[in-house]
Amino acid sequence: MFNVIIKTVLIYFFTMFVMRLMGKRQAGELQPFELVIAVMMAEVATTPMDSPGVPITYGIIPVAVLLLMHNAISYISLKSEKLRGVISGRPSIVIHKGIIKNEELKSLSYNLGDLLEQLRAKDVINISDVHYAVLETNGELSVMLKPELRPLNPKDLGISPPNTGFSYDVIIDGKLKPKNMEMLGFSEQSLFSLLKRCNISRVRDVFFATSDETGNVTLQDYKGNQITGSIANG
Amino acid sequence: MAKKITIAVLALLLVGGALWQNIYINDSTEKMQALLEPVAAALSEKNWNDALASAKILNLEWDKEKRIYGALFDHEELDLISAAALRLNSFCEIRNLEGALSEAASFAYYIKHLKEIDSIRWENIF
Numbered sequence: 001m002f003n004v005i006i007k008t009v010l011i012y013f014f015t016m017f018v019m020r021l022m023g024k025r026q027a028g029e030l031q032p033f034e035l036v037i038a039v040m041m042a043e044v045a046t047t048p049m050d051s052p053g054v055p056i057t058y059g060i061i062p063v064a065v066l067l068l069m070h071n072a073i074s075y076i077s078l079k080s081e082k083l084r085g086v087i088s089g090r091p092s093i094v095i096h097k098g099i100i101k102n103e104e105l106k107s108l109s110y111n112l113g114d115l116l117e118q119l120r121a122k123d124v125i126n127i128s129d130v131h132y133a134v135l136e137t138n139g140e141l142s143v144m145l146k147p148e149l150r151p152l153n154p155k156d157l158g159i160s161p162p163n164t165g166f167s168y169d170v171i172i173d174g175k176l177k178p179k180n181m182e183m184l185g186f187s188e189q190s191l192f193s194l195l196k197r198c199n200i201s202r203v204r205d206v207f208f209a210t211s212d213e214t215g216n217v218t219l220q221d222y223k224g225n226q227i228t229g230s231i232a233n234g
Numbered sequence: 235m236a237k238k239i240t241i242a243v244l245a246l247l248l249v250g251g252a253l254w255q256n257i258y259i260n261d262s263t264e265k266m267q268a269l270l271e272p273v274a275a276a277l278s279e280k281n282w283n284d285a286l287a288s289a290k291i292l293n294l295e296w297d298k299e300k301r302i303y304g305a306l307f308d309h310e311e312l313d314l315i316s317a318a319a320l321r322l323n324s325f326c327e328i329r330n331l332e333g334a335l336s337e338a339a340s341f342a343y344y345i346k347h348l349k350e351i352d353s354i355r356w357e358n359i360f
Binding site: 021052053054055056057058061064065067068071 | 237240241244245247248251304305306307308309310313
């Protein structure tokens, strides 16, 4: 029994390590070759877990081989567009200028019901609202609405909203993140000054604090009090 | 960069490990087969003392090899070999020639089978 427990723990950590090496795409939307690898990995990794007589190498080695194959195929896909088309396929335009491409749907074995379902999942209830729809190689449907129906943006109204840049966590769970402060270009002292102005004496009293690139800070303490301020002139 | 190095190291370990295993299995199975020969020779001459002594040496060497084999093969395969070795020992003790010869043949077959499972062959792939 202990052997099964130990093997399970070891294989779990090894598989997790391999998934990390495979990159973030594994956790999100998968290309066909990645889906195959994910499914196979789940199968082979568990082989020694519940069989006391099967050595741990029977799980670890196939997982390692799958990692190497993943890297090899990813590299080939990166270098050769032609082979990328073979391995992952190509995106297909299924709605073109508002017209459903019936022949394309047939060639993809993708029926109208599937298309409508995917559109609803994208909050598009009326198919006539769609200008273009592209079925990606990972099975996702990318949708572009007709110009008169797409959401307005500031450019349409001739407005230039302020550029606040990216928002960084500066305090998480009572701990300061010095690297993020450095990325923002503000000193830690400016943050401490803000905390003092908000009657917060210690960083560890702050549940979280975020700052954008203009120094606008939003913070919340452990009592649920949320405060906004600025460290720009800090 | 660290990721590439890790993957390169993993690839080297995999290939290196496979090569090492191949060489090790070849050498150790040959060693076990060589250790079986004196047992078979002693049995053919009905020299029970020599047969038993050689069988005991075989068992001891097998117990050592089994530890490494345990990480490389399904334990069911290894259990068959262990059982054959023990039965060979027992048959030599009670001086049962047919039993001893039968177990010696079984042992030889299982050891050869281990080597075959590990080799790159059509039957092993398909």
